Amino acid sequence: MDLLRFSTAGSVDDGKSTLIGRLLYDTKSIFEDQLEAVEDASTRRGEGYVNLALLTDGLRAEREQNITIDVAYRYFATPRRKFIIADTPGHIQYTRNMVTGASTAELAIILIDARNGVLTQSKRHGFLSSLLGIPHILVAINKMDLVDWSEERYEEIAAEYTSFAEKLGVDDLSFIPISALLGDNVVEPSENMPWYNGSTLLHHLEHVNVGAHRNLVDFRFPVQYVLRPDQDYRGYAGRISSGSIRPGEEILVLPSRKSTTVASVDTFEGAVDEGIAGDSVAIATTDELDISRGDMIVRPLNLPTADTEIDATICWTSEQPMEPNTQYWLRQTTRETKAFINRIVYRIDVDTLHRDEVKQFELNDIGRVHITTAQPIFFDRYQLNRETGSFILIDPHTNNTVAAGMIRGAVRTVEDLPEEKTDEELRPVSPDVVWEAWNIDLPVRESRTGHKAAVIWFTGLSGSGKSSIARALERKLFDGGAQTMLLDGDQVRHGINGDLGFSPDDRTENIRRIGELSALFFRSGSIVLCTFVSPFRADRERARGLVPEGRFVEVFVDTPLEECERRDVKGLYARARKGEIAHMTGVSSPYEAPENPEIRLETVGRDVDDVVSELMVRLRDLGVVR
Amino acid sequence: MTQEHSHLRHLESESIFVMREVAAQFERPVLLFSGGKDSILMVHLARKAFWPARFPFLLVHIDTGHNFPETLEFRDRLVEETGAKLHVGYVQDSIDAGRVKEEEGPNPSRNGLQTVTLLDTLAELKADVALGGGRRDEEKARAKERFFSHRDRFGQWDPKNQRPELWNLFNGRRNPGEHFRAFPLSNWTEMDVWQYIAGEGIEMPSLYFSHRRNVVERDGVLLAQSEFNRLLAGEAWEERTIRFRTIGDATCTGATESAAASLEDIIAEVAAARQTERGGRSDDKRSEAAMEDRKKQGYF
Numbered sequence A: 001m002d003l004l005r006f007s008t009a010g011s012v013d014d015g016k017s018t019l020i021g022r023l024l025y026d027t028k029s030i031f032e033d034q035l036e037a038v039e040d041a042s043t044r045r046g047e048g049y050v051n052l053a054l055l056t057d058g059l060r061a062e063r064e065q066n067i068t069i070d071v072a073y074r075y076f077a078t079p080r081r082k083f084i085i086a087d088t089p090g091h092i093q094y095t096r097n098m099v100t101g102a103s104t105a106e107l108a109i110i111l112i113d114a115r116n117g118v119l120t121q122s123k124r125h126g127f128l129s130s131l132l133g134i135p136h137i138l139v140a141i142n143k144m145d146l147v148d149w150s151e152e153r154y155e156e157i158a159a160e161y162t163s164f165a166e167k168l169g170v171d172d173l174s175f176i177p178i179s180a181l182l183g184d185n186v187v188e189p190s191e192n193m194p195w196y197n198g199s200t201l202l203h204h205l206e207h208v209n210v211g212a213h214r215n216l217v218d219f220r221f222p223v224q225y226v227l228r229p230d231q232d233y234r235g236y237a238g239r240i241s242s243g244s245i246r247p248g249e250e251i252l253v254l255p256s257r258k259s260t261t262v263a264s265v266d267t268f269e270g271a272v273d274e275g276i277a278g279d280s281v282a283i284a285t286t287d288e289l290d291i292s293r294g295d296m297i298v299r300p301l302n303l304p305t306a307d308t309e310i311d312a313t314i315c316w317t318s319e320q321p322m323e324p325n326t327q328y329w330l331r332q333t334t335r336e337t338k339a340f341i342n343r344i345v346y347r348i349d350v351d352t353l354h355r356d357e358v359k360q361f362e363l364n365d366i367g368r369v370h371i372t373t374a375q376p377i378f379f380d381r382y383q384l385n386r387e388t389g390s391f392i393l394i395d396p397h398t399n400n401t402v403a404a405g406m407i408r409g410a411v412r413t414v415e416d417l418p419e420e421k422t423d424e425e426l427r428p429v430s431p432d433v434v435w436e437a438w439n440i441d442l443p444v445r446e447s448r449t450g451h452k453a454a455v456i457w458f459t460g461l462s463g464s465g466k467s468s469i470a471r472a473l474e475r476k477l478f479d480g481g482a483q484t485m486l487l488d489g490d491q492v493r494h495g496i497n498g499d500l501g502f503s504p505d506d507r508t509e510n511i512r513r514i515g516e517l518s519a520l521f522f523r524s525g526s527i528v529l530c531t532f533v534s535p536f537r538a539d540r541e542r543a544r545g546l547v548p549e550g551r552f553v554e555v556f557v558d559t560p561l562e563e564c565e566r567r568d569v570k571g572l573y574a575r576a577r578k579g580e581i582a583h584m585t586g587v588s589s590p591y592e593a594p595e596n597p598e599i600r601l602e603t604v605g606r607d608v609d610d611v612v613s614e615l616m617v618r619l620r621d622l623g624v625v626r
Numbered sequence B: 001m002t003q004e005h006s007h008l009r010h011l012e013s014e015s016i017f018v019m020r021e022v023a024a025q026f027e028r029p030v031l032l033f034s035g036g037k038d039s040i041l042m043v044h045l046a047r048k049a050f051w052p053a054r055f056p057f058l059l060v061h062i063d064t065g066h067n068f069p070e071t072l073e074f075r076d077r078l079v080e081e082t083g084a085k086l087h088v089g090y091v092q093d094s095i096d097a098g099r100v101k102e103e104e105g106p107n108p109s110r111n112g113l114q115t116v117t118l119l120d121t122l123a124e125l126k127a128d129v130a131l132g133g134g135r136r137d138e139e140k141a142r143a144k145e146r147f148f149s150h151r152d153r154f155g156q157w158d159p160k161n162q163r164p165e166l167w168n169l170f171n172g173r174r175n176p177g178e179h180f181r182a183f184p185l186s187n188w189t190e191m192d193v194w195q196y197i198a199g200e201g202i203e204m205p206s207l208y209f210s211h212r213r214n215v216v217e218r219d220g221v222l223l224a225q226s227e228f229n230r231l232l233a234g235e236a237w238e239e240r241t242i243r244f245r246t247i248g249d250a251t252c253t254g255a256t257e258s259a260a261a262s263l264e265d266i267i268a269e270v271a272a273a274r275q276t277e278r279g280g281r282s283d284d285k286r287s288e289a290a291m292e293d294r295k296k297q298g299y300f
Helices: A016-026 A032-044 A060-065 A092-103 A120-131 A151-165 A201-207 A442-449 A466-479 A504-523 A537-544 A561-567 A572-577 A608-621 B006-025 B037-050 B069-082 B091-096 B114-125 B190-200 B263-272 B282-286 B290-297
Strands: A002-009 A072-077 A081-088 A107-113 A136-142 A172-177 A220-222 A225-230 A233-239 A250-254 A258-267 A270-272 A280-285 A296-298 A305-316 A328-332 A335-348 A366-379 A390-394 A401-410 A454-459 A484-488 A527-531 A552-557 A599-601 B029-032 B058-063 B086-090 B129-131 B148-151 B179-182 B211-218 B221-224 B238-244 B255-257
Touching: A002 A016, A002 A092, A002 A120, A002 B006, A016 A072, A016 A081, A016 A107, A016 A201, A081 A092, A081 A201, A092 A120, A092 A305, A092 A401, A107 A120, A120 A136, A120 A151, A136 A151, A136 A201, A151 A172, A172 A201, A220 A233, A225 B006, A233 B006, A280 B006, A328 A366, A328 A401, A366 A401, A454 A466, A454 A504, A454 A537, A466 A484, A466 A527, A466 A608, A484 A504, A504 A527, A504 A537, A537 A552, A599 A608, B006 B037, B006 B129, B006 B179, B006 B190, B029 B037, B029 B114, B037 B069, B037 B190, B058 B091, B058 B114, B086 B091, B086 B114, B091 B114, B190 B263, B221 B238, B221 B255
Parallel strands: A002 A081, A002 A107, A107 A136, A136 A172, A454 A527, A454 A552, A484 A527, A552 A599, B029 B058, B029 B129, B058 B086, B129 B179
Antiparallel strands: A072 A081, A220 A296, A225 A233, A233 A280, A250 A258, A250 A296, A258 A270, A258 A280, A305 A366, A305 A401, A328 A335, A328 A390, A335 A366, A390 A401, B148 B179, B211 B221, B211 B238, B238 B255
């Protein structure tokens, strides 16, 4: 059984508390005595129905005013999964509570009253969810019973919200029409909406992919506490923020930059073979180093950014407005340092997404700032690593938490830019890593494989036939003795790019990494076949630039959209047309066809063998294969 | 991390993280030990969090004097086994010192009086944080509780004005005289606790398992026979097969009729339960906001 944390935002009017009450009730997570207490209270308050909202509004003031003030956490479980709900209020004056609830959530439920459609509030929830990096957004279009279960109304709202969400770069956006009051499509499928054949809300919650956004690549271990029971043992206790670590691996300690080796990864049950993101462990090292709380243990070739100038988006959480020259405490991972806000770049109007120029932030304001810290902090971009990219600011006088921050990067000015660099040096590079020549030259490798290395890059719409063609081609080359490697979207999105979604930014990053990956395989002497929609010309051009001229073959699988949609192998087009998938290339996201591909293939009415034969001829002409 | 269930592994790791934060951010932490399953679990997790070192928390038991003897025996054995230090604050001392007045009437409970003894004890020990086994699923006021919960100089909780708690960044900064309550088990449910206890093989007091005992049914609550619970007119003790779902002050902790004799039985019973575990506690039944009111005053 795994665990899903999700947030719900909304007010009683949207039916949020009713929905949660319904989920708890239908999964048998409410007990008789709780239900009786609610029934009694509803009667005392003169309400003609059992007010399920009374179950969740825990504070007296909340029950009296019929509103949710603070974040409340609710728990339920089904045989598949345990759920933690962060139930947050929806009004603008509670933005900080929404941000709090969203900070640990992997999915957000946004409730829309079908009668009212997309309101400012629904957009705000979407914006805050995407800002806090929640990978899955589920829009529950509620009170369908009050719009005569109208499919048309549902489609209308879904389309409007989809077009709004495109601006946010939401990875995974889904819609479900429900009636929380009557239970339709919450746990049981609705008999009133036969036109809807998607999941129920609970089914969606049970099956959404959890942990997909977790960073399993970059090892980061903020030291929390030093364990020293006696002279013989010294262990650095902490929870692995991201990545993984094994005994014997080389590590580097920040800020001292001293390196050593992991002697053991210890737990109460004994030393373990591997510690992974989320595990609380203690790391013992082979050398005695001076390591204390606030230090970070990383790998020497995978470093976080270390800087004192931070570019961040913050949410102001205090009644007391921001003071420009106040020194705050900044707490990030287990590290704490003095900091001040150097510059307000802009404030975002969370309802219109406009950027305003302001002198200070007040309660619930959100915007971009530059912060200077007294000591360097070790961070990654929040988008790539929630654990090392987040921080809070603490008022030194009241000790209150006055701001929550998400790091965008280090502040960079024109002076920081390098003057002239070679291509190799200009590629994004981890700090403090210098380029070294390859150990074994490519021609030497090629003399062993007996063929030239190349990158064959298949681009085209989803369903155009890229994968089928590439798989058949690889089989043919491999059987002929060639050293080959095929990179396919479904594989890389599972591992190396598992942290990425489908927003334009993430798609660019996806292709950037694949380009780098194929360049590495290329250097090993392989013929690398890449099959990716890769809709943006600039992204493909960058991949081309990573290998020597003449070794990159762009193959445009030119199948018209109508034909791809007719095939719809994965059912993606149907879902996209329903508004269930944002950023579907060809439907709601553009495809920039290659202008001068090395090879253009037509597939309509042809079988795979026929196309592959043509391709082999063309590759021979280009001198890629013999 | 012997647990197979990944949600339990996650909860364990989170609790250990919180305990280590407490140890790192505070000078004089204490762990409130009631003898119930949650505090036994807390001790178990504390041992794991600091292994192979000893956990740096003083155990504090607030003793109402209305104990089940099994609780004290179990407590003393656990203290001996873990090598921990124990401090006991007696409600009787607060009564003798005139700090509190014993309730009158047919069903006197010392539950409310504990708060004064607790705050006095924390002050005496100069404790700046008290770790508790409270869980958010127990009661709706607790659902709003933070992992690190700030208390003012009077030990009071201001639920409408709590520090926001984001990500895993806990703010334990405080002014002199203020203290914190820390709740590492916040995200556990009763079911999680029992599943974990079964998985880890943690020993539990016999009170949690089915046994025969003299009880009286009053206002829907089964109260056990003891020197502290007196019969009202028309009542009589009767022997039933019961167990306790929570263990607290003997005057207000109700038993449930149950044949659950093993951890597996208890898990099956919890899964089928139609009453919350606190449903057996008469202290919560006093009003809709009974828990919130007590918590504001400084209750556990």
